[in-house]
Amino acid sequence: MKLMINAQPWLYAALCFLLHSSSNAKVLSSPAELTVREYDFIVVGGGTAGSVVASRLSEDPQVAVLLIEAGGSHEGLLNLEAPFLGVTLPNTAVDWNYTAVPQVGLNNRTFHYTRGYVLGGSSSVNLLTWNRGSNDLWDRWATLTGDDGWSWNQVEKYYLKTSRLVPSADGHDTIGQVDPSVHGYGPVQVSVPGFELPTDSITETASRELGGRFAFNVDFNSGNFVGTGYMQSTVGGGERSSAATAYLPPLVQSRTNLDILLNTRATKLVKSGSSKLGPIFQTVEIASSPTDKRILVSAKKEVIVSAGAFATPQLLLLSGIGPANDLKSVSITPIVDLPDVGQYLLDHALLPNYFSVSTNGTWDDLLRNPAVFNATLEEWIENRQGLFVDSPGNTLSYLRLPENSPAFNDTPDPASGPLSPHTEFIVVDGFAAFGPVPQPATGNYITILTAVVSTTSSGAVTLASSDPFDLPLIDPRLLTTSFDIEAMIQTMKDAQTFLQASPWQKAYRPVPFGDLATATTDELKAQYARQNTFTESHPSGTARMSPDQADWGVVDSKLRLKGAQGVRVVDASVFPAIPECHIQAPIYVIAERASDLIKSAYGLL
Structure with missing residues (x-):
């Protein structure tokens, strides 16, 4: 195969669209293709952590799992596959294309924030360093x-x-x-x-x-x-x-209990009941675009939010989970007052x-x-x-x-x-x-x-508006x-x-x-x-872990959402302190332990 490049190769974003391959039948391209609306577990976010959790939970053939990914397939994209070409991925269709707000410590400059908008998430677009x-x-x-x-x-x-x-x-x-x-x-x-x-x-x-x-x-x-x-x-x-190539392809071929839904955003978690532990969130509202009809899917057991350090706090805030006064300021009714949601970035x-x-x-x-x-x-x-x-x-x-x-x-x-x-x-x-x-x-x-x-x-992730298709405000407050x-x-x-x-x-x-x-x-x-x-694109801490009875933090040490029931968070947002290294390997480790914690809670080990 010969591929000619006539433009500046470092910035040659068109490589993103080369060598597409067809999707497997288990991969769904829109909510309209869903044939069922209830699963045992729903995993929101098909990135590094979400791919692991969906893989491990679906090891039990009696457990039905839905994995929801906002982006598309990773398959056949040449500059996702060739390690050196990872530098061409920012500002492309596989990037969320976030932008940091003007940074006080950087002479009020702003900068692009690359996060993976594709199956495998940032493990599909990062520069690959492996530090545990x-x-x-x-x-x-x-x-x-x-x-x-x-x-x-x-x-x-x-x-x-x-x-x-x-x-x-x-x-x-x-x-x-x-x-x-x-x-x-x-x-x-x-x-x-x-x-x-x-x-x-x-x-x-x-x-x-x-x-x-x-x-x-x-x-x-x-x-x-x-x-x-x-x-x-x-x-x-x-x-x-990546998480997609390592954890998902064999399952798509052999498991009938795992659905992977691409090109779909979770727009909010919906309160589905109440308990002694607080409101229950076992329903997820989803859509492919701002104009699409919103569809509800439900989890019999748990919703696992693995949308990343930016999208996870955004989803919680859109669901009425976060600092009550901040939610009211964007016309969202508070359901769970958790002041730390989105903080400590x-x-x-x-x-x-x-x-x-x-x-x-x-x-x-x-x-x-x-x-x-x-x-x-x-x-x-x-x-x-x-x-x-x-x-x-x-x-x-x-x-x-x-x-x-x-x-x-x-x-x-x-x-x-x-x-x-x-x-x-x-x-x-x-x-x-x-x-x-x-x-x-x-x-x-x-x-x-x-x-x-x-x-x-330390910075914060906050809502720009109550529209789930508006990107959040990201302020890491560097230096x-x-x-x-x-x-x-x-x-x-x-x-x-x-x-x-x-x-x-x-x-x-x-x-x-x-x-x-x-x-x-x-x-x-x-x-x-x-x-x-x-x-360095290592955001973390926006839904941080804390001791079970602590009045700070967003999730307990078992990654369960505080003040509520039916939700766990599994991604870099739960880090209680930032790793002094590149962060993808710790995310994998957290996801593996979280999978066992979930299995143990439901007698699946």
Whole structure:
């Protein structure tokens, strides 16, 4: 197969619509195709968590499950499948296309917020990094929720159940790049990079040379998330492994008790009765468009809301569940007064740092030259080999701040423990145009993406109106605390320190590019950060877990909606604290444990 690209390939959104394949008969494309209106369980959201929950609950052939997804099918979309092309997915038909409100901490700039609007959700559109979080993170969650079931000793079995380590795409010897003994046996395929970049060995050598805070870490998924190592990604055989590809296709073929309804939004949860625990919500109102007739579907047992950190609080608020005064302000009658719904939004602030380099071996030319791009794409299509088998970054560092960092002057250490980092940087062998700065027309570059992962800046998701087809107002309030700005300044310094190591100077001689070159003081670095930071797209915490009897939080430690009955929430919105890492693996873990909690509650284990 030959595919010619004549426009700028990095932004070539038309790839989203290539290579469509037909849907299986079990997949329904609109509510009109539903033949029944009552199921045992209804899962709202066919993303990372929802796909897992629907898969696990439908393992019992006597249990009828409906999975509702607002977007369409993931099948046959080439740039969902090719890992490197994940960068083309923002602002396309598989993206919710959210926008953050103007950010006080970012000079009142706004930015695009990519979330998956497709089966598999953000696991189908993210940049694939696989981090399960430190042991300390899970133990902290157990403390915050008052439930030892969230401790690492208790959730390790669920982590092992999510994924398995597979060979890298090129089949190279991965000894010393990953520890197979800390990986599991689940359906999500995980691998280390399958196309070696010149920066890979340089990063490892520099790490070993510098040691200390930069010391080499063979496998972050051993539980220690501090140091420098190789990226692990949800890639198998050179293709993306998502919740949709890992958990759903076999079921669609073999199970008659699972319906997957695409192109359909849950517009609200409908009160269907009352109990000692409060109102019962076991009915979901759905529609495909603002003008369509609303249809009701009901769950005999439970509705599981897995719509994500933005759509989950929006759905709860539209249903009359949330801060009573806020609901009244948009003409929604409060049913359950839960002040924390939509609050405590946390995300990781991400900042591109650009450096010009003396070599011409970076992949900048591929982004400018359609012929090179086409040849690389054809190599992937024909053999699942080449640059496109990986996401844009192959190596990364997770670092703790120096003990004397000014970030701690006014803030206690926010990290989960000594195994959890404060900051991150990712090495990219080219100019990664993720922020407001466009790719230069000439030259070769590397990008160091720096991030604050133990963030203390907290925002909110609120309703723009009572119309379920209006996107919510999203305000992560990035870089609005002294800790976060000081941590970002430190990780910018760390990136430059790392690039001063002799392996980098010998091979690349990197020099700060653009405004970074003049950001020579802490104050100027802070200005650079405020002007160029955006998001790592790891939103969480908007329906956070709390102890069962606590008067704060949105769900209890078993993920049941507080003050009501018949609803659980299972997605990143329930995180009681943000993971100090990329968040897709913790979402899978939560979904696996939630599935067992639900099965246990109804005698299905």
